[in-house]
Each structure stands twice: as C-alpha cells, then as structure tokens.
Amino acid sequence: MKVTEYFEKANGRTLTSFEILPPMKGGRMSSIFEMLDPLMEFKPPFIDVTYHREEYIYNQQPSGYYEKIAIRKRPGTVGICAAIMHRYGVDAVPHLICGGFTKEDTENALIDLNFLNIKNVLAIRGDARKFENKFVPEAGGHKYAIDLVKQIQDMNNGKYLDTNIDDGDKTDFCIGIAGYPEKHFESPNMELDLEWTKAKVDAGASYIVTQMFFNNKRYFDFVDKCRAAGINVPIVPGLKPITKRYQLTSIPRNFYTDMHPDLVKSVNAAKNAEQIIDAGVEWCIHQSKELKAAGVPCLHYYTMGDQETIRRIAAAVN
Numbered sequence: 001m002k003v004t005e006y007f008e009k010a011n012g013r014t015l016t017s018f019e020i021l022p023p024m025k026g027g028r029m030s031s032i033f034e035m036l037d038p039l040m041e042f043k044p045p046f047i048d049v050t051y052h053r054e055e056y057i058y059n060q061q062p063s064g065y066y067e068k069i070a071i072r073k074r075p076g077t078v079g080i081c082a083a084i085m086h087r088y089g090v091d092a093v094p095h096l097i098c099g100g101f102t103k104e105d106t107e108n109a110l111i112d113l114n115f116l117n118i119k120n121v122l123a124i125r126g127d128a129r130k131f132e133n134k135f136v137p138e139a140g141g142h143k144y145a146i147d148l149v150k151q152i153q154d155m156n157n158g159k160y161l162d163t164n165i166d167d168g169d170k171t172d173f174c175i176g177i178a179g180y181p182e183k184h185f186e187s188p189n190m191e192l193d194l195e196w197t198k199a200k201v202d203a204g205a206s207y208i209v210t211q212m213f214f215n216n217k218r219y220f221d222f223v224d225k226c227r228a229a230g231i232n233v234p235i236v237p238g239l240k241p242i243t244k245r246y247q248l249t250s251i252p253r254n255f256y257t258d259m260h261p262d263l264v265k266s267v268n269a270a271k272n273a274e275q276i277i278d279a280g281v282e283w284c285i286h287q288s289k290e291l292k293a294a295g296v297p298c299l300h301y302y303t304m305g306d307q308e309t310i311r312r313i314a315a316a317v318n
C-alpha cells in the first residue's frame with residue numbers, strides 16, 4: 001500500500017515508522033531482522049531503508065603513493081526492502097538518490113522496484129561524496145531531487161527514456177521527499193528552500209519526511225510556512241534521540257540542526273553514559289508526545305542501528 005494511503009486509513013491517528021541503514025558490506029541480513037523484530041510490536045506500516053552512494057578511500061601502495069578507490073560501503077538497499085516485505089508483510093520504502101546514478105540507472109532501478117511490488121520511494125539528491133566540497137551529479141544523471149521526482153512521475157505515466165516505448169507499463173509509485181525545518185544548508189534562505197520544496201510537490205511528490213530536529217517549534221513553524229506556501233501534503237517529523245554527549249556538537253555539524261537548550265542542559269548534567277542515554281530518551285519521548293498530541297500523521301524514527309533506545313521511546317509513546 002502507499003504511504004499516503006496509510007495516513008488516510010489512520011484517519012487522524014498517529015502512526016509509528018522507522019528508518020534503517022543497510023549493514024556495512026560483509027554484514028549479515030540477520031542483523032537487520034534482529035534490529036527490526038523488537039520494533040514490530042509498534043506495527044509500523046512502512047520502514048524506510050537508506051541508500052548510500054560510493055565513497056572514495058585511499059589505499060597506500062608499496063611505492064608510498066596512495067591509490068584512490070571508489071567503494072560502496074553499505075550496498076543492499078533494494079534486497080533489504082524485498083526481505084522486509086517478505087518477512088514482515090510490511091511495506092518498505094527504499095531511498096533513491098541522484099548521486100552515482102545516470103538517468104538510465106535510475107530507470108532500471110525503478111523497474112526493479114516495480115517488479116518487486118514496492119509502491120513507495122523516497123526521492124532525494126544525496127550529499128556530496130566524502131572529501132568533495134559540493135554535490136557532483138553523475139554524467140547523464142540528475143542534479144536535483146526534483147529531476148528524480150519528475151522521472152518517477154514520468155514512469156507513473158508510462159513514459160520511459162526510450163521514446164520508442166509508446167505503451168510502457170505505468171508504474172504507480174508514491175513519491176516522498178525530504179524537507180528541512182531548519183532549512184537545507186545549501187539554500188540561501190528558507191523562502192527559496194520552500195519554493196524548491198513546493199516545486200517537488202507540484203512535480204508529483206505526495207508527502208514530506210523532515211530532517212531530524214530537536215526543537216518541536218521548528219517543526220511546527222515549518223509546517224505553517226509550508227501551508228502558507230501552498231504545500232499541502234502530509235509532513236512527517238523525523239526524530240532521533242541523543243545517546244552520546246559528542247552528538248550535541250556532531251549532529252549540528254553534520255545535519256545543520258540546532259539543539260534545544262534544555263536538552264543540552266540535561267545531557268550535560270548526566271554523570272555517566274547511561275544517564276546521557278536516559279536524558280536523550282526522555283527528550284525524544286517529550287518531543288514525540290507533543291507531536292502526537294498535535295496530530296502529526298506519523299512519528300518517523302531514525303534508528304541508526306540502535307533499536308533498544310528507539311524501542312524504549314516507542315513503548316513510552318504508544
């Protein structure tokens with residue numbers, strides 16, 4: 001079923017969903033099941049699986065020179081989606097990115113997803129590769145997420161890259177996109193960021209999942225601004241608990257989100273690793289309950305390999 005159909009069916013009830021990462025190359029599928037099994041009691045209607053493009057690593061050669069090699073450290077997104085649907089009967093939402101894909105690669109990936117009966121896709125651009133200071137699209141690939149949304153929507157209308165195909169199978173993907181309550185870091189201002197977000201919705205996106213945030217006011221303000229800009233699709237809040245003190249600075253650096261002063265205070269007051277987790281969990285429960293009371297369609301948790309903490313939060317909120 002489509003993500004948006006779950007929201008409609010819930011009729012105002014707040015759902016719970018999760019995002020997971022594929023294991024590092026060489027890892028086991030069983031690690032994904034061990035993580036998801038305890039989360040199934042919260043009846044997630046869908047589970048997102050992230051996509052990771054290749055990274056460059058530098059291997060030192062006997063000569064002393066370094067060889068630059070491109071490798072994908074976390075492959076397996078599509079296989080994991082199929083395995084999740086098979087084991088749990090839950091819809092999987094693969095993330096599809098522009099980076100590393102030509103338009104034809106994208107078309108072929110979408111054909112695979114369609115044949116697997118995957119009904120949902122989160123269409124995003126992807127970040128710059130490690131050690132590159134800006135996003136560089138693949139030659140013959142998409143520069144912005146909106147172009148990916150348009151390509152998916154074309155296939156939903158039976159339009160393929162090969163113009164000789166005049167009666168192509170029409171896919172029926174429900175397209176999600178990313179949204180940024182605290183603005184995407186490359187955008188000169190919030191107004192322009194919202195314009196581009198609206199353009200993605202006008203091009204065919206049916207819902208938005210937000211970047212993580214630690215101050216609900218940022219989410220509520222973002223929803224108000226989206227509505228004022230004419231963006232009327234569901235906006236799903238993305239949540240992540242703080243579990244380590246260093247995340248108070250690493251998350252703002254990597255995700256461009258502010259930490260609420262009260263959260264910073266309670267994490268800094270913690271006396272040991274356990275108390276830090278407790279402080280982060282308490283804060284995320286507080287955020288979740290407030291968002292649920294406000295009637296958000298879904299609480300979407302970024303698990304980042306830590307199912308125990310997420311389970312504690314979901315148990316307290318459901």
Ligand code: FAD
Nearest residue numbers: 050051095124125126127144145178184186187193196211
């Ligand atoms: P875009 O919508 O393309 O926007 C990128 C920037 O360009 C923004 O500043 C925007 O304002 C601007 N812009 C947009 N369109 C135009 C245009 N036509 N002309 C000029 N400027 C424009 N990354 C991964 O690699 N894998 C994942 O699985 C993944 N999952 C994510 C899930 C969520 C919920 C979120 C919030 C992010 C995720 N990311 C993931 C990170 C994401 O790829 C980055 O945040 C990326 O930098 C931007 O992606 P986007 O889709 O928002 O890009």
